[in-house]
Amino acid sequence: MDLITDTMRSLAFLSRMNVAPKWFEGSGSTLAASVRGFPAAGVLLSLPAAFVLVVCWFLDIGEIITAILVVTALILTTGALHEDGLADVADGFFGGNTPERRLEIMKDSSIGSYGTLALILTVLLRVTLLGNILDEVGLLQVLLVLVGTEAVSRGLLVKFWQMLPSARKGGVADAAGLPDVQSANFALISATIAGIVTFGIAGGLLAVILAAVLSALMFFGFCQLCTSKIGGHTGDTLGAVQQLATITLQLGLVIAL
Numbered sequence: 001m002d003l004i005t006d007t008m009r010s011l012a013f014l015s016r017m018n019v020a021p022k023w024f025e026g027s028g029s030t031l032a033a034s035v036r037g038f039p040a041a042g043v044l045l046s047l048p049a050a051f052v053l054v055v056c057w058f059l060d061i062g063e064i065i066t067a068i069l070v071v072t073a074l075i076l077t078t079g080a081l082h083e084d085g086l087a088d089v090a091d092g093f094f095g096g097n098t099p100e101r102r103l104e105i106m107k108d109s110s111i112g113s114y115g116t117l118a119l120i121l122t123v124l125l126r127v128t129l130l131g132n133i134l135d136e137v138g139l140l141q142v143l144l145v146l147v148g149t150e151a152v153s154r155g156l157l158v159k160f161w162q163m164l165p166s167a168r169k170g171g172v173a174d175a176a177g178l179p180d181v182q183s184a185n186f187a188l189i190s191a192t193i194a195g196i197v198t199f200g201i202a203g204g205l206l207a208v209i210l211a212a213v214l215s216a217l218m219f220f221g222f223c224q225l226c227t228s229k230i231g232g233h234t235g236d237t238l239g240a241v242q243q244l245a246t247i248t249l250q251l252g253l254v255i256a257l
Contacts, residue, residue, distance in 0.1 A: 006037030007044070014038070014154070015045040016079045032177030035158045035184060039191040042150035049073040050143055057139050067130040070146070071123065085239020086122060087115030092236070093229045102229055103168050106236050122243055129250040133202075136257040141202035145253060148198025153245035155191020156219055159184050160233065160241045164223060167232035176235075195249070203256045211252030218248045 005023055012019040013031055052073040056066035075083060092106035094114045105112075111119075134142055162184035179187075199207045222244060226237050 003036060003040070006034040007040040008037070009034040010037040010041035010154075011044055014041050014081065015077050017045060017077065030175070030177035032161075032179045033183070035161070035179040036186045036190075038154040038158050038187050039151040039194060042152075042154035042191075043147050043194070045077050046074070046147050046150040048077050050146055053142060053146065054139070057142075063131040063134040064127065066134055067127045070130060071126050074150075082239035082242045083119060083123075085236035086243045087111050087119050088236040089240040090118035091115040093225070099167070099230045103234070106230075106234060107168075107171075122247060125247050126250070129247065129254055132254045133250065133257070136254075137202055144198040145202045145250065148195050148202075149246055149249050151198075152191045152195040152215070152249055153242045155188045155194075156215065156245045157238050157242045158187040160219065160223065161238055164226060164233040164237075165231070166234070167226070167230040167237075168234050171234055199249070199253055203253045207253045207256035209252075210256050211249045214248040214252045215245055218244050 008019050008023040009031070011017055012023070049070045053066065053070050056069055088106040088108075088111075091108075091112040091114045092102040092104075095112055096102035096105050130142075130146075133145055137145075158179055162179040162181060166178065195211065196208055199211050219241070222237075222241055226233055230237075
């Protein structure tokens with residue numbers, strides 16, 4: 001029951017889906033205390049996009065249009081939470097010259113050239129990768145990839161959150177607390193199992209290996225980038241790592257296929 005509670009609380013934060021108030025009764029803990037449920041919440045928030053995928057598949061409207069609608073469904077379900085973080089990171093990291101200035105830019109609600117370009121390029125990549133996957137495998141495999149990607153990317157988000165210190169005191173991520181190592185490892189391990197099963201069925205052992213290698217390279221590279229640019233993590237960098245994980249995971253599968 002504790003894991004189910006963590007999942008529902010995580011879902012409320014990660015998406016625009018309605019979560020019953022009963023899951024928050026007697027809750028005095030921070031979001032960081034519920035991170036074990038992030039991968040499972042990723043599975044649940046992928047369901048609307050999965051429904052769109054099934055409808056488009058049977059309507060046979062083409063891979064690219066289907067991919068656009070599925071990615072749109074994911075964005076609407078999360079309220080563009082992670083995309084917003086990615087845009088802010090791009091603006092701050094490449095528009096500021098000091099950690100303080102970068103954090104100031106990231107806090108600004110307006111979007112700049114780097115953020116706009118980052119959104120355009122990453123959404124294009126996500127649509128293109130999903131379109132390629134749709135062209136290569138069957139409906140069941142695509143559904144598994146969709147579910148697996150959302151689960152694994154949230155597991156990586158949690159581990160990233162736990163590994164780096166907060167770069168902005170009083171920010172959203174700082175106020176949410178820092179996940180403990182045990183909870184972060186639980187999220188990562190459960191997400192890894194989901195990834196092995198889903199990507200293994202969709203593309204075989206090579207797909208699992210390539211997705212894991214590319215995601216690991218991205219993960220540790222982005223950790224280093226965040227440390228050098230701002231000295232740790234913010235809520236925006238959590239969103240960015242989820243988006244980058246989505247791309248690297250599916251890129252590994254496309255290469256394997």
